[in-house]
Amino acid sequence: MAKQAKTPRPRAETPKGFRDYFGSEVTTRAEMLRAIAGVYHRYGFDALESSAVETVEALGKFLPDVDRPNEGVFAWQDEDEKWLALRYDLTAPLARVYAQHRNDLPTPYRRYAMGPVWRNEKPGPGRFRQFYQCDADTVGTASMAADAEICAMLADCLEEVGIERGDYVVRVNNRKVLNGVLDATGVTDPEQQAAVLRTIDKFDKVGEDGVRELLGKGRLDASGAYIDGVGLSDEQAAPVLAFLTSKGDDASATIANLCAAVGPSEMGREGVAELEEIAALLGAQGYGPDRIVIDPSVVRGLGYYTGPVFEAELTFEITDEKGRPRQFGSVAGGGRYDDLVARFTGQQVPAVGVSIGVDRLLAALHAKGRAGREAQGPVVVTVMDRARMADYQAMVGELRQAGIRAEVYLGNPKNFGNQMKYADRRGSPVAVIAGEDEFARGVVQLKDLILGAKIAENASLEEWKERPSQIEVPRGQLVEKMREILGGQA
Amino acid sequence: MAKQAKTPRPRAETPKGFRDYFGSEVTTRAEMLRAIAGVYHRYGFDALESSAVETVEALGKFLPDVDRPNEGVFAWQDEDEKWLALRYDLTAPLARVYAQHRNDLPTPYRRYAMGPVWRNEKPGPGRFRQFYQCDADTVGTASMAADAEICAMLADCLEEVGIERGDYVVRVNNRKVLNGVLDATGVTDPEQQAAVLRTIDKFDKVGEDGVRELLGKGRLDASGAYIDGVGLSDEQAAPVLAFLTSKGDDASATIANLCAAVGPSEMGREGVAELEEIAALLGAQGYGPDRIVIDPSVVRGLGYYTGPVFEAELTFEITDEKGRPRQFGSVAGGGRYDDLVARFTGQQVPAVGVSIGVDRLLAALHAKGRAGREAQGPVVVTVMDRARMADYQAMVGELRQAGIRAEVYLGNPKNFGNQMKYADRRGSPVAVIAGEDEFARGVVQLKDLILGAKIAENASLEEWKERPSQIEVPRGQLVEKMREILGGQA
DSSP: OHHHHTSOOOOOOOOTTOOOEETHHHHHHHHHHHHHHHHHHHTTOEEEEOOSEEEHHHHTSOOTTOOOTTOBSOEEEOTTSOEEEEOSSSHHHHHHHHHHHTTTSOSSEEEEEEEEEEOBSOOBTTBOSEEEEEEEEEESOOOHHHHHHHHHHHHHHHHHHTOOTTSEEEEEEEHHHHHHHHHHHTOOOHHHHHHHHHHHHTHHHHHHHHHHHHHTTEEEOTTSOEEEOOOOOHHHHHHHHHHHTOOOSSHHHHHHHHHHHHTTOHHHHHHHHHHHHHHHHHHHTTOOTTTEEEOTTOOTTTTTOSSEEEEEEEEEEEEOTTSOEEEEEEEEEEEEEOOTTHHHHSSOOOEEEEEEEHHHHHHHHHHTTOSOOOOOOOEEEOOSOGGGHHHHHHHHHHHHHTTOOEEEOOSOTTOHHHHHHHHHHTTOSEEEEOOHHHHHHTEEEEEEHHHHHHHHHHOOHHHHHHSOSEEEEEGGGHHHHHHHHHHHHO | OHHHHTSOOOOOOOOTTOOOEETHHHHHHHHHHHHHHHHHHHTTOEEEEOOSEEEHHHHTSOOTTOOOTTOBSOEEEOTTSOEEEEOSSSHHHHHHHHHHHTTTSOSSEEEEEEEEEEOBSOOBTTBOSEEEEEEEEEESOOOHHHHHHHHHHHHHHHHHHTOOTTSEEEEEEEHHHHHHHHHHHTOOOHHHHHHHHHHHHTHHHHHHHHHHHHHTTEEEOTTSOEEEOOOOOHHHHHHHHHHHTOOOSSHHHHHHHHHHHHTTOHHHHHHHHHHHHHHHHHHHTTOOTTTEEEOTTOOTTTTTOSSEEEEEEEEEEEEOTTSOEEEEEEEEEEEEEOOTTHHHHSSOOOEEEEEEEHHHHHHHHHHTTOSOOOOOOOEEEOOSOGGGHHHHHHHHHHHHHTTOOEEEOOSOTTOHHHHHHHHHHTTOSEEEEOOHHHHHHTEEEEEEHHHHHHHHHHOOHHHHHHSOSEEEEEGGGHHHHHHHHHHHHO
């Protein structure tokens, strides 16, 4: 490595927008993904792991919901001039895999996939350029039973990872209904249609009155700026507003309102019939509106999907960074998309899928205190006598055999205080101490660090006397006594 | 997507050297990694997941064991001209992480990591440009107890995933002993030393006599070409040959042979003492030579590591593609390396680690028939009457609630034969059949597809009569009877 000594030292930094995950950050996510994979498996979905690298050609060079071709991905040229890129989601690779292997895959093909994806976007607080996705899709069937199944599976996944019933709702809408509503407005100019769609997307933010103004003449926004409207008449705007506010007390009321909103539009009626079918299928399995509701106010993703659209929202309140209560919001979304495979084969293949926002859901579990607890630190066997290393190793060997996480202190053992500081940093529950005296008498000292910390914090002298934080036990009872202490700590 | 219709269709292909993993290929690997992570955790190692992308500067632009700077990685330039690359292993990122976070990490820092790495190398049969690694390293201690611990952990990992004791051996050697041997040869010219090292690397292939010839005047290789030798005298070559063949009947015999081979070299004696210490530490924990042996014939990686070197080898025979028996060979390797962090900080930080070859170990488990069995296909509820979809969904809902993998057939139900073909392709154990007649009578038909396949293959008429492959059960007993059939199949 002599040649490197001459160059300046490299900086020890992750690239901008990337980060490292340590300890329980890794294991908690792995446990959550494993739980979700279990549900997907039970529903008959098969695992698929495609490579992280795809040809830019196969990826299609664009992100969903983003109008910037050629942007947003990390790409480079191969030695034979081909452009390769890191996948930006798990749906584009699925389309490629299905087109490539369709003769060997069952039809319909239910698959799940989980793993990192990469986006070459400006990073921000909490926004990273590598993050996890966790998807399930059914390719090759137009049956609404596939859509209903995915909604039910999404509800099951949330409960499986620890979101209780009542703390979430899966909302279902349908792009075809929206198309019917556009028919009903009588707007035929594509640019004006697009403007209506963009306005609908703002419903979350500006509400019914805001959308009414924006569809009409325009609106003063919060900053005082005047936003031009789409220029529809009140009559033209009416079906859109009826659509957005059509959620009734139950599914049949909502369906009736939607029927009225789409009027005679054939596409619109088809969409309403699809929602009706989904509601019926879910009802037959006992998924009532406490878990899954038809809700036309769900507008996110309506531009991307071609049929049913769904979104899972967590309904409990959390406290944001500034101490204000707010609803947790969306943790998963999906819908029907029928044209991804056609890019490759020319044939339209109906498909429907869902993507769970892994980091959002993890954050929700943390907020509810339901994420896996910090992994317990190891029992630390301290080193009082370097020449006894083999004996210390034998101790951790026995503990591990008994399934107890344990390690010998491997730093410089001269300063015992450093060993205890290390045990503290490791979150160690118990330290084992044995020097010449203990070896001579055939005993070891077990120091209960969790109890010790509690005593140091706030215990009275009486409690201290009652339960000593350090006990001496015969060497032969190391595992047994350790189990007792660890059991008592839990 | 109109703009895309004009461009030629993209090819549905993975980039050259990449592949997709389906179903049990994914889940078997995940299970194996989970089992290994459990062992690592028990030994006190903490999970670390660094980003897949690093700055080229931090990676160091070179692969271990490869003398081609700037080659071997997938790299590209960021928007601000910085070069980024996909990690080629998990050790270089560990060095960066440790240098970056050293003030917040415990010392010593035991960490494990598992995930894909990428190499921009010529792909070949079974050689892919993305593959998994699974590493554990201890950073910040020079204690041989760390090396011994990693050898013990490696043995435990192999047994945990299903390699039985006796089917593997962990071999330990030491680079310092080799340095002592070089001292003993009296060779001081760096180029000649390098030639000796390269020759030692061929010991696996050419054996003792081959190395003797190559260290001396040279050798006719198998193809008839004459390979020039290093030009050592017999006296100079003697310590090298003594080193390579010093494995004795037990550890103390080997140690004695090594002492003789290194002669008065201080470095050599230090290396022998390290091996002696490792053997003693392992012996105290009961890891005898049936699991871990001192074996100076292990030469792989000796050039890369700076102290102890170890390799896990599977000792059972498998049959290769051409039907010839051969030993399975190496599945993991590691050793001590003391200068990776110094690149960043200028300070030498001692470290030791191991990397398990995930794909090799999976292949070994398959060869031994100990890999997780093919995941069972789902129970398939067939669709005899499209209008009854809600009822079919209710059936799979009940089965899933009971933990049974189940799905409704979602393809076009017109042709019943296609539904049975689908169930076959899915590896389905049981098909559920219910048409108008069954609904009217409150029953369902359960078709045991595994028994059916057996009968079709080779059963006599008597067996067929005795145990029908299709039974009719009351609708209310669907789950109960399904459990009975699935239990009988296992």
